Amino acid sequence: MMAASTGKLFFVVGPSGAGKDTLLAGALAADPSLHWAQRVISRPQTGQGEPFEPCTEAQFQARLAAGDFALHWQAHGLFYGVRHAQLAPLAAGQTVLLNGSRGAIAQARAAFPQMQILMITAPVALLAQRLAARGRESSKDIEARLARADLGLPDGLPYIEVCNDNAPEIGIARLLQAIRG
Numbered sequence: 001m002m003a004a005s006t007g008k009l010f011f012v013v014g015p016s017g018a019g020k021d022t023l024l025a026g027a028l029a030a031d032p033s034l035h036w037a038q039r040v041i042s043r044p045q046t047g048q049g050e051p052f053e054p055c056t057e058a059q060f061q062a063r064l065a066a067g068d069f070a071l072h073w074q075a076h077g078l079f080y081g082v083r084h085a086q087l088a089p090l091a092a093g094q095t096v097l098l099n100g101s102r103g104a105i106a107q108a109r110a111a112f113p114q115m116q117i118l119m120i121t122a123p124v125a126l127l128a129q130r131l132a133a134r135g136r137e138s139s140k141d142i143e144a145r146l147a148r149a150d151l152g153l154p155d156g157l158p159y160i161e162v163c164n165d166n167a168p169e170i171g172i173a174r175l176l177q178a179i180r181g
Helices: 021-029 057-065 084-092 101-109 124-134 139-146 168-180
Strands: 008-012 039-041 052-055 069-075 079-082 096-100 117-121 158-163
Touching: 008 021, 008 101, 021 096, 021 158, 021 168, 057 069, 057 079, 069 084, 079 084, 084 096, 117 168, 124 139, 158 168
Parallel strands: 008 096, 008 117, 039 052, 117 158
Antiparallel strands: 039 079, 069 079
16 A cells, blocks of 8 residues: 555546546646556557556566556456556645546555545447447447446445536546546
């Protein structure tokens, strides 16, 4: 566990296709004082979506065993990790944005009890359109992701909802407003 921090951690979650990467990139462009915690993901770099550190599953498991990750989880058949260094800006008072997973919230809250959850949402029809446009998954994979789209958060868990159902600039403005309170 990391030492107490003075910065704010926003754990960003939501269904595939909600536009998390687009909104996070736009928020950083609008406010360079924010830090987007880069993830390590067990898939090849495709040039689409978020900037991340690619690795093989074997490399991920070796890094996990070595204690490289402050947080880690598995979703959609992939392994995700966040290196300790990516969360270090919290100690300097910086606001950190982390593209997380609804399935990893309990682990993240245990490590960072003061974190705030940002839930990015969009209508299911729009999610389907965005998933198809990115061209990474088969239609069967897209159907599986859409089936999980309406999974909420555990009862009683506070979160801030940001609806991304319009132009990216509007979603980015909504996200920045949520971050700034």
